Amino acid sequence: MIARGILLAAGAALLGASLYASSATAQVDARQLEAAARIIDAEAAGHQNGSMTVALVVRGEVVWVRSYGYADEGRTIPATSDTVYRIGSITKQFTGFALLKAVAEGHVRLEDRVIDYLPELGPVLGADAPPVDLLALATHRVGLAREPDDPDYAYSTGATDQWRQLANEALAHTRAPYAPNERSRYSNIGYAALGLAIERASGIDYVTFVEDRLIRPLGMHSTSFRPDEALLARLAVGYRSSSGSDTAESKSEIAGRGYRIPNGGLFSTASDMARFLAFEMGAARHPPLDNATLEANFGRSFPGVTGDRFGIGFAEEAHGERRLVGHNGLTTGYASSAFFDPEERIGVICLASAEDMCQSRFIDVYAELSPAWVPVAKALRAAKAASAARVAAQQPYPQGEVVLRRFIGELAAGAPDYDALGEVLGGAVRDNLTALRNQFSGLGPLQSVAFLRVDPGGADVYETRFAGGALHWTLTVGEGDILETATMRTVP
Known part of the structure; x- marks a missing residue:
């Protein structure tokens, strides 16, 4: 306690x-x-x-x-x-306000094109991409992936005074798989790019x-x-x-x-x-x-x-x-x-x-x-009561097994679909992806997925068996089959 x-x-x-x-x-x-x-x-x-x-x-x-x-x-x-x-x-809030401060000081405008400050994003977005502005960048609407391609964490660790160099290198290994100027898709590398843009527009070191x-x-x-x-x-x-x-x-x-x-x-x-x-x-x-x-x-x-x-x-x-x-x-x-x-x-x-x-x-x-x-x-308490009823009936999430199988496959391939994960879970996967990929590589092919129960907190519990071992999973699935939480432990 x-x-x-x-x-x-x-x-x-x-x-x-x-x-x-x-x-x-x-x-x-x-x-x-x-x-x-x-x-x-x-x-x-x-x-x-x-x-x-x-x-x-x-x-x-x-x-x-x-x-x-x-x-x-x-x-x-x-x-x-x-x-x-x-x-x-939460640092992103400070970066967002820094953009607004740069606007207030006359360094930049929200409607300025991103590539005016970040020309290296041109090849990432593609020659046929429509113009995107700083407002789109600051609201996750440029179409960038959540993270750069960085399986060995080459750009994700390093001294604070090296962040600029590492951000430039990371941008060169970033994809833009989504259409710009549409729905927001959370992007960590996007906010690193925003920090670079603020620095270049103001002429002042971002930090x-x-x-x-x-x-x-x-x-x-x-x-x-x-x-x-x-x-x-x-x-x-x-x-x-x-x-x-x-x-x-x-x-x-x-x-x-x-x-x-x-x-x-x-x-x-x-x-x-x-x-x-x-x-x-x-x-x-x-x-x-x-x-x-x-x-x-x-x-x-x-x-x-x-x-x-x-x-x-x-x-x-x-x-x-x-x-x-x-x-x-x-x-x-x-x-x-x-x-x-x-x-x-x-x-x-x-x-x-x-x-x-x-x-x-x-x-x-x-x-x-x-x-x-x-x-x-009151509405939240009613939802909790509905969850309690699901626990009492021991009915799993309708798509729980499909979501779990998909997640395991993505971890084994080292290529999670972060848009299918809740924000907190996505961040945890991002920070531990190398270790997770290695773990699943050692387990071998997935052989079976079995629902065990709904635990008292409303999470589904599954057992997955692989050629080289077994795991117990506790997971919650939200609207749109988003995997909100997932924890696993090795079965002895």
Whole structure:
């Protein structure tokens, strides 16, 4: 149970009530915060190892922060609001805002053609490709693959100051298999390309631009692409899973993530991310972008292939009549989430040091803080009841076996269809593809797939037998037969 080492700060006292220029009060009372706390406590109690810090921001004010577990269990150092985590793809929000900042400073326009700044993308897109602009690049609509062809991770690791060179090399090994200017298809290499475009348009090193134009003006002193010794001393020890005791081997990534700096290179804390969320809500004291720009940005998004929508730097999720905007993050040993309702101006930040944490959207928390979310929470509970009925009937997902067979074949070939995977699972597969491919290569041909049961959480459990061994799988399948989660273990 991870609920040891708890620290709590109700109201804005932990970070200082004067941090934000919001004239509105948070308008949540102690009863609401206590109810929200119980929900988050229950989520944390399901994890055995690692740490998790959650912050609630309401109308630009930090109203609640609580940390769970140990930042370093070996040294009995509890997690706090100032524990440092890797925030992974939440970095894309900073890159997106950097583009908007470059527009505000007159360096570039959203309608500028991508190849004006990235001529090396011309051969990737093809001579017959229609023009694509920076808005398309920033909203994942250029048609690029999710990742470059990089089976040996030649471009995915390396010091931060090498990211530019590695990004250029990665672009030369990137495909554009989809039609541009249509539906959004999530692309990590696309956001690396966006970082290059911002750098070339502004004439300022990308890392310097983001840190000087966005991070420092917001007072985010514990957020950096290049953590110094003091920051690294506060970095939580990362775990592959909160249910296991094995720490993640992430030292190479701490030194640098290769080309992936603009799409996943930042370190941060819950305290700093609360400042960032307040800025997104239009409540920062010295905002690097004005509120009109923020409102226009969060009012513009494009449909994706998996049901979500994407704007400049953010993903948008529909929840009944409500919506959340923000981003997830996943890197080796760390998971993160930072979303908010732009109308109610209520947000939840979750940073954690295990890859299976921070996957809840805490919809019941939103319902405790705002009546507008009560119908959404009720609908979610109804869906959970339907899932419970499926568990009781022991009926698998209709296409579960087909989806699993497809996934296994793709892993064995080393060529996953990332568009058929949920975002979190896709990121995990991407980070572990070489090891997964080697594992399946050693197992040999697939011989059989057998459904075993629906587990109490609603996931299907299968046994797969190969010429050289057997695996048990636990998986969930979403709309459109998207494989949302999949874990496996060797059968003795």
